[in-house]
Amino acid sequence: MMYAPHPNKQLHQVFSEKPYQGCCPIAAEFLFIGLDANYASDIENQLIFPKLIEYHQDAVLFWKRYGLHHPFLLDSYKGSGRKYHKEFAKIGISAKYADKISFIEVLHVPTTGRNVLTLADLNDHHLDYIKQAIFSQQKKAVFMSDTVFRLLKKTTMFAWLNDAVVVTSSVLKVFHQPFPMIYKHLHFSTYGKFQVQKEAEMKAIFDIICQENKC
Incomplete structure (x- = not known):
């Protein structure tokens, strides 16, 4: 095992009931695929914890109720995942898209600390769920980092993924x-020399999601 499962049993319970964040990935129009859902090791001792459980129980309602797409944006949270979601929030998507956006990770359980995933860590049932979400009847756009792509492509279930190609008029490359x-x-936590590229990609994501509507 190349990852550290989170020690909190309640977090594992809510995650097992809904192994994703945001709206249901099958019904989502915009699906963001990450590596693992990472939380502070002491999350149950932080003020955020009741809000986190509330979020996992109904993420769509949470976004509409509090105007935040994720509880990691609350000032009381300290730990992993905060930077990712702070950067995602900069895309500028409003709560009216709460029932259209889903986050799902390649790994099927919540984690803590720094993790390096291998094929042996992945769960076939969960991978099949991701594939069902990607190819559901709901027409959708799927977003993933190169790290996610390279790991998924090693699996038998996702061997069909093509290498990314450049699409005219877009700063984003396309796998399929x-x-x-x-x-x-680029991963939303990326910074430094890749900041300009990341910001351009975030603008492109905004345009894809919002199109002619106002986010």
Whole structure:
């Protein structure tokens, strides 16, 4: 095992009931695939914990109720995942898209600390759920980092993923088209020399999600 499962049993329970964040990935129009859902090791001792459980029970209602797409944006939270969601929030998507956006991770359980995933860590049932979400009847755009792409492509279930190609008029590269469109982007926690590229990609994601509507 190349990852550290989170020690909190309640977190594992809510995660097992809904192994994703945001709206249901099957019904989502915009699906963001990450490596693992990472939380502070002492999350149950932080003020955020009741809100976190509330979020996992109904993430769509949480976003609409508090105007935040994730409880990691609350000032009381300290730990892993905060930077990712702070950067995602900068895309500028409003709560009216709460029932259209889903986050799902390649790993099927919540984690803590720094993790390096291998094929042996992955769960076939969960991978099949991700595949069902990608190819559900709901037309959708899928977003993943290169790290996620490289890990998924090693699996038998996702060997069909093509290498990313450049699509005219977009700063995002595409792994699969025409539908679903599977886009490559820099991890939202990326900083430094890749900041300009990341910001351009975030603008492209905003345009894809919002199109002619106001987010």
